[in-house]
Amino acid sequence: MASSNPLGEFLRSRRARLDPHTVGLPPSPVPRRGHGLRREEVAALAGVSVDYYARLEQGRIGNVSDQVLTAVEEALRLDNLEKEYLRGLVSAVPAEKPQRTPARPARASVRPSLRAFIDAIDPVPAMLQGPRMEVLAWNRAATILLTDFGAMAPSDRNIARWLFLDPTTRTRYPDWEEIAAPTVAALRAYHDPRVPDETLERLVGELSVASEEFARYWADYRLFKHGHGKKRIFHPTVGVMTLNYETLLIPDSGGRFLSTYTADVGSPSQEKLGILMSWGGDLVDTTEHAAEDPPRRD
Numbered sequence: 001m002a003s004s005n006p007l008g009e010f011l012r013s014r015r016a017r018l019d020p021h022t023v024g025l026p027p028s029p030v031p032r033r034g035h036g037l038r039r040e041e042v043a044a045l046a047g048v049s050v051d052y053y054a055r056l057e058q059g060r061i062g063n064v065s066d067q068v069l070t071a072v073e074e075a076l077r078l079d080n081l082e083k084e085y086l087r088g089l090v091s092a093v094p095a096e097k098p099q100r101t102p103a104r105p106a107r108a109s110v111r112p113s114l115r116a117f118i119d120a121i122d123p124v125p126a127m128l129q130g131p132r133m134e135v136l137a138w139n140r141a142a143t144i145l146l147t148d149f150g151a152m153a154p155s156d157r158n159i160a161r162w163l164f165l166d167p168t169t170r171t172r173y174p175d176w177e178e179i180a181a182p183t184v185a186a187l188r189a190y191h192d193p194r195v196p197d198e199t200l201e202r203l204v205g206e207l208s209v210a211s212e213e214f215a216r217y218w219a220d221y222r223l224f225k226h227g228h229g230k231k232r233i234f235h236p237t238v239g240v241m242t243l244n245y246e247t248l249l250i251p252d253s254g255g256r257f258l259s260t261y262t263a264d265v266g267s268p269s270q271e272k273l274g275i276l277m278s279w280g281g282d283l284v285d286t287t288e289h290a291a292e293d294p295p296r297r298d
Contacts, residue, residue, distance in 0.1 A: 006193035007089040008057045013221035014076040015042050023077070045075035064090050081189060081223045088192060110137045114250070123277035124260055131190045131255030132200050133159040133183060141277055145233065145261060146172065159183060160203065164211040174232045174240060184217035185224030190255065226257060233261075237279065238272035 016036035025041060037045075043053035048068060055061050056072070069090065073083050110128060118126050118139050125145040127138035135149050135157040143149065147166075149157050156162075163169050163180050170176045191200060208215040226247040234240045241263060248258040263270035 005059045007059050007086075010086065010089060010221050011042075011057050011072075011076070013219075014078065014082065015039075018077060023075075042072070042075050046071040048072075061090075081225055085189065085223055088194075118258070121260070123274075124262060126258060126260045128250070128256060128258050129159065131257075132197075132203060133161075133187060135159060136256065142261075144276060145235065145273075158203065160187060160207060160214075164207050164214045172234055174234055179231065180213065181217050181222065182224040182226075184214060185220075185222040186226055188218060188221060189223040189225060226259070231261075235272075235276055238276050241269040241272045241276075242267070243269060243273065 015038075018037050020037060020041065023037070023045065025037075039054055039057065040050045043050045046053065046068070048071065052061070053072075056064070069087060073086065076082075078086060114128065115137050118128060118137050122139045122141045125139065125141040127142045127146075127149070128136045130136055138149050147162065147168075160183050163173075163176075163183055169179075173179045187200070187204065191197070191204075204218060208218060228244070228246045230242055231245055232240055232242050243261045243263050246260050246262075248260070250256045250258060261273075263273045
């Protein structure tokens with residue numbers, strides 16, 4: 001997964017996605033050999049020399065001024081997350097970027113009060129995740145809605161690993177690609193090439209070998225930050241539900257976040273979710289779950 005020139009890979013991926021027509025460039029008299037903008041076109045849009053931009057992509061530029069970075073960001077039509085990522089790649093200490101915490105072991109602890117909160121909001125499905133998509137804690141409702149994380153080995157409790165290695169997820173999520181691609185993009189956004197992270201490197205390496213789709217999404221350099229939105233989830237008991245997800249960042253936790261799922265009030269999905277949760281005792285071995293040693297959910 002390690003790259004000798006992550007800055008160049010990122011810049012090339014961003015210019016490759018741009019349509020010359022949409023950025024106001026006239027038709028080229030010379031046939032294009034690939035998709036997107038040429039280096040010289042980005043240089044012209046940014047107001048820098050072709051040689052300077054070429055050296056920037058090659059990682060052979062020292063300090064880059066804020067003015068030049070802003071011009072490149074505008075030329076490549078970067079969003080705020082991409083701008084932060086770019087500045088992190090060119091800066092020794094990126095401004096206002098939280099300090100990366102050391103990689104936590106797969107069975108990292110969860111404070112009891114947070115675990116109690118997750119259990120207390122049942123029947124709202126909720127799970128606690130780490131920034132590498134590891135599943136650290138969950139409640140009964142999440143087990144019913146998604147899968148039995150408690151039955152997995154601790155090292156397997158990872159949303160990215162589950163999505164790409166368990167074929168049942170393609171049934172669970174009717175819009176699987178719309179779930180899988182942002183998951184990889186969130187991992188990419190968390191990845192800092194300047195900071196060693198053996199846990200993330202092993203995960204990306206394993207999934208890149210096991211799944212061509214994961215490898216393709218990872219190479220795309222798309223970035224994503226979990227927020228809120230809608231997901232369609234299928235359960236064999238009630239069919240397809242359209243649910244709202246919310247992502248709540250846990251303060252001072254090294255990037256952990258809580259994901260919850262609800263349905264619009266009065267919607268068919270709310271009725272289905274209610275039925276599913278009310279039948280949960282028949283769908284989940286709650287005795288085993290309750291008796292589970294706390295570390296198994298870490």
